[in-house]
Amino acid sequence: MKTETLKLDTPLGALLFTAVAAESAELSLYLCEAERVLPNGMEVQQRYTCLVKYYCEESAGSLLFRCRWESPFAKGSPEPGECLDAQTWTSDNHIVAIGTEDLEQLKLRLPNCGLSEDAWPALPEHGLEITLPQVPSGSGISLHYVVAWNELPEQRESSSWFAVDMEHRDVLVCHGQSLAE
Numbered sequence: 001m002k003t004e005t006l007k008l009d010t011p012l013g014a015l016l017f018t019a020v021a022a023e024s025a026e027l028s029l030y031l032c033e034a035e036r037v038l039p040n041g042m043e044v045q046q047r048y049t050c051l052v053k054y055y056c057e058e059s060a061g062s063l064l065f066r067c068r069w070e071s072p073f074a075k076g077s078p079e080p081g082e083c084l085d086a087q088t089w090t091s092d093n094h095i096v097a098i099g100t101e102d103l104e105q106l107k108l109r110l111p112n113c114g115l116s117e118d119a120w121p122a123l124p125e126h127g128l129e130i131t132l133p134q135v136p137s138g139s140g141i142s143l144h145y146v147v148a149w150n151e152l153p154e155q156r157e158s159s160s161w162f163a164v165d166m167e168h169r170d171v172l173v174c175h176g177q178s179l180a181e
Contacts, residue, residue, distance in 0.1 A: 004029045007070070008048055010149055011094040014070040015127070017145065019052040022061035028053045032174045034146070034166070042159040047148040049171045055140040063135055067098055067145045068127030075125040084165045087123055096149040098128055099164030106143075109168060112136050144171040 006017045006029045021027050034047040052065050069089075076087030079097070086099035101109070103120040114133035123129075130143055148163035166174075 002027050004052070006031050006050060008050070008147060010046075010096050010147065011151075012069075012089055012091055012096050012149075013073065015098070015147060016066075016068055016070050017050045017052075018064075018066050018068070019054070020064040021054055022056060022059075024058050025054055025056040025061060025063075030175050034171075034174050036163075038159060038162055040156070042156045042162055044148040044159050044163045045150050047146065047163050049166065049174050050145045050147070051142055051171060051175050051177075052144070053140070053142045054135060056135065057138055059137055061135060063132045063141070063143075064129070065131075065143045065145075066124075066127060066129040067100075067147070068124070068129075072126035076123065076127070078123050079161055081161070081165060083167075085123065085128065086161060086164050087128060088161065090152065093152055094149055095152055095154065095160050096147065097160040097164045099146050099161075099166070100128055100130060100144060101168060105168075106130070110141055112139070113141070142168070142172070142177075144168060146171065 004019045008015045030051045032049050079086045083105045085102045088097045146164040146166045148160045150160045
């Protein structure tokens with residue numbers, strides 16, 4: 001199996017982004033700083049997107065993409081929304097939110113990847129996880145996570161949660177790419 005990993009330092013510790021796929025797959029991870037100012041006067045201290053790009057010409061294979069704390073310290077609080085799976089972690093001084101597309105959104109965007117409600121949501125205690133059981137051969141796909149943090153109390157409540165609710169096309173734009181790529 002081929003594994004790619006990136007690390008992001010946050011006020012609550014380091015997050016590890018890991019993608020695992022067949023050895024024959026092309027697999028790349030990218031980290032991008034995203035706009036911190038949000039609608040309605042909301043703002044976050046920092047916001048990043050992590051994008052995985054996967055392509056396999058030969059046989060269909062699976063793809064695992066996870067975001068987990070390097071040193072787990074507390075269970076996350078699930079905070080889903082429309083088209084969003086998210087969790088938050090807090091300390092006395094900070095909140096960190098991690099989000100990605102929910103199952104319905106992924107099934108619409110990636111209908112041939114074997115996604116089912118039996119394996120969803122993938123919200124382990126210490127991060128988030130997406131598994132695509134079968135990516136058709138010759139398919140290029142991408143998945144993302146968004147991470148945002150703020151000092152507590154937030155100037156506008158739920159700013160970090162709203163910050164991780166990014167559509168996939170907006171994540172691609174942040175990385176200088178488009179859905180056609």
